[in-house]
Structure formats: structure tokens, C-alpha cells
Amino acid sequence: MALTAGPRPPNSVAAMATAEILTQSGTLELPEALPLDCGQSLPGTQIAYETYGTLDAARGNAVMICHATTGDQHVASTNPRTGKAGWWQRMVGPGLPIDTNRMFVICANVLGGCLGSTGPASPGPDGAPWAMRFPVITIRDMVRAHVALLDHLGIDRLAAVVGGSMGGMQALSLAANWPGRVDKVLAIACTAAMPAQNIAFQEVGRQAIMADPDWQQGAYYGTGKAPDAGLSVARMAAHITYLSEASMHEKFGRRLQNRDAKAFGFDADFQVESYLRHQGVTFTTRFDANSYLYITRAMSYFDLVEEKFGDPGAGLLADVFTGTQSRFCVVSFDSDWLYPTPESRKIAHALNAAGAPVSFMELSAPFGHDSFLLDVPALDRVIAGFLG
């Protein structure tokens, strides 16, 4: 199942060695087509990735971080498109819980993404953008691309794989489908099978994009128009699910935006409206609408039992992990209603039933699903402690 790209230098490498953190950016082009769960193979697959720190002589200190839905490989380096700090800069670096003084950290843009890895905006075999001709991908396909990258880097066994949200799904998929390739698995705020409520929210987002006339059945590349309005609405809806009622109330309440009274119109009267509109518009400057369709589709399709046995009814979640050699840590947050604690508990109990060493905890944090990205010192301690 794993593709072998063979150890060879990355196609393009830009080294940014600073006193504090050694960062390398690269893009790997797979020499062979990448087989996909849908039955097709993807030719010319490119995987954009970054590494931090130094791989030790035994190649035993590699930690792969898997990013969430709209994340990217810039886990601890400035994002060139937004100019903002890396999305997990608070967690990854010298002396931080994922310590780049000791660990060799790898983070790759997912297959289907739009920050350098092959996705619907990438050129297809005829040179024109894939658009909706891009095959529908799965979480396991994303992981298959990660495994090809690990092969390329000459890493047979990861010290750990770490991921939150969609990243957690990839971590679980790696452990389940490539047993023996990872020692420690840390899955944060995720699920082993996408719940109906989450599929529903994602469908709202996809429909918003596809209802935008500028979407043009996905063939908007080069037309000078893009479904920004639709993508913006999709992001607004999704963003609500990442927060908690309490954090929204705390941040915005019913306060008005730059005005003393309601305008009796449909401008953004409320701060929360203004904030969401800003989030939506900003998102369109950094993300491709078709990528959003494909990546959320992969998440909606995600069911670990189905991945492993071909049918969601073909086994128990515990069976997925039978004989695993990995150690697991599963973390949820009490204010996360998108991937609520029972989803994580299910994973923990299944791993326990499979006899796998597993820890599970629900941390208290006010920020909803986004808690894994924000200032939650308890999570820092758990990650540092688990990775050791």
C-alpha cells in the first residue's frame, strides 16, 4: 500500500537555519501515481512539507504533525501567504512541548490542499487545473501521501504522530492502516467516524460554495472570478462550530459594531456579525474553494472501521487496532461541541478493548473546538509528558 519514493534530495529545498530553529521547506514529487481509495491513481502528486530540527543518526526522533481542515505545513514558521506566525508556534519549537531541540518535526500540506500539495487547483495531466476532475479523496489518501513522504525522508518509524481535529483523524488512520510505522499516537479533539451533525455543517459549507454563480461548476480558475461569497459563507458557518457559546458571549455579547444604535438594516450591526464577515472574507484570500470542497468531503467520508474493513458494519472500532504496537493518548475539550468528548471516549475505550496502552482525558478550556490551537497550558503539559 505504501508508495516508495526512495530516499533522494527534495526537488526544492530552501533552508532557513536560524540560531533557534532549523527549518526546511521542500516539495516532493512522487515518481509514481498515488493510488487512491476511490480506485483512481493520481499522477504527478506533489507534497509540500516543512521540517524543523534535526533527524538523529538512528532516524528515531521524527514527529509528524498533521494539520486540520484549513491548516498548512507552516506549523511553526511564518505563513508566506498571510504573513502570520505558524499555526502551532506556541507548541512547536526549542524547549516547547514538541521540542525541536530533540525532535525532528515534519508537517506536510494535505493531499487536496492549496498550499503546495496537489489539489484541485493544481494542473492536471493536460496542464489545465484539475478543478472538479480531481478525484474525490479520503483521509487515508492524505495519510498515504504522508507515508510516501516518510519513505522519501527515509523514516521507517515515527517517534510520534500528533494531530488535532482532521489532523487527529490522520493520526488514527496512520496507526490503524500502517501499524508499525509509529510509536506514539496523539489524537486531539477528533473522532473515529464523522458524526452526522458534522457532515451536516460541512454540507452547508459546500452548498454555499456551489450555489455561488462564480463557482462555475468548479471551473473558475483563470476566469477572473472565484466563488468568494460562497467560500466566505462556508467559513462563517464553520467558524461558529469552532467556538463555544461561552467564548462567543464573552468576546462579543450583544455589543454593536462601531455604532450606538441598531441601524434597522442588514449591515453588520453586531460585533459578532462583523467578526464573522471578516473571518469569511480573509479566508478567501488564503484558501481555494474547490480545496475546501474536497477536504471537507474527505472528512465527511471518514469512518475508521470502513477504512480498515471496507464496510462500516464489518467490525468493531476495537478490531481496527488489534495487535497495534503504538501507545495512544486521546484528548478532548469540555467546551468542544463539534467533536465532543464522547467521540474521544469511544476511541479510548476501543483502544483499551484492543489491549493498546491508551490514555484519555477531557481537558477544561473555554474556547470550544479551537481550544487545541489556543492557550491551554494543560494541553502543553499533556503533550510534553506524552511525547517524553
Added chain:
Amino acid sequence: MPGLRPDLAVIADHVAPGSRVLDIGCGDGTLMAALRDRRGCDARGMEIDPANVAECVARGLSVIQGDADSDLAFYPPQSLDYAILSQTLQTTMRPDKVLEELLRIGRRAFVSFPNFAHWRVRASLLWTGQMPVTRLLPVAWYETPNIHHLTIRDFREFVAARGIIVEQAWYLAGDRVFSGTLANWRAEHAVFLLRR
């Protein structure tokens, strides 16, 4: 075993090396770490307080945040050599059901609890007419986690009525194990090793 709370030391000294153990209400993982490091056990834990779970994870232990009253149901039958419940029985909602679960998932179970019939507790209740606050039961009635106080005699009658076999019992007073004479008067703590 030195360095452990006395009732934990009794348990640690009598767990067979290399066995598979679940410590329910494992706290910060002290017993688990001792069983792992000194007896070579595959020790897992369950703990209700997330701060304690995080502490255990930092010690390299595998602990599930969960509640003895509800979460033992997820463990397969006879999947453990020992289920350990130390100083936790009296804090559960349904001690009877928890005990049944212990012996469903474990071939043997260690259970330790404070003895409410210790003479100091009896004397306190008799002379002051108030719920006792002692060295081992230091919390006032309204905030104590101990919601099901029991005595050694209660426990013996309970297990006998259910056909549970007591393989061994240890009685502690002043942090020392003693012979067991007049245990229900003299013991502050009891540790039982049970099987079906």
C-alpha cells in the same frame, strides 16, 4: 514496598510480577508506577480528575479519565489479572455494582477502604454525637467524597452473601499491618484480595 502509602504497599507487595493490572481511582499514578517499575506489571489506570490523569501521562502511564460507576463496563470480561480499587469503594455511587464489575473484568480484585467501625470513629460518634473527623476521614460530612461508609463486618457479610471468595485480608492500624484480632474495632484500613 517502601515509599508507598501503607495500604498501597500491601497491594504492591502481593501483586504477581508481570501481571496485567487496572488501578481504578489511580490518583497521580504512584501505585501504577511502582507496579510497573518494581514488579514489571502492565499497569493501566482509571481516574476521574483530569489534572491527575495529566500527571500520570507525564509519568509515561496509560490512564483513562473515567468514573468507576460507569466506565468499567467498557472493559472486556476477565481481561485483567487484577482490578485494584484502593480507597475508592466508599466514594462510588453504587459500591455493589462496582464490586461486581471488578470481578467481571479482573480474575482477582484488591479492594481497600477505611473502616468506619474503628474504635476512634465509634468513640467520636458516641461521645460527641457528630460525624467523626479523624486522621483517615479528615473531611466534614457535607463535603466528604466518602458517600458510602462501611465497616469490615459490612464488607465481609456483603462478599459472603454474593459468594465472593476472600483469598486474603490485611488490617492496618497506625500505618502498620496487624494480626487481625478484633479487626473491626482495631483496624483503620482494610485491604481484601477477592476472587469469584
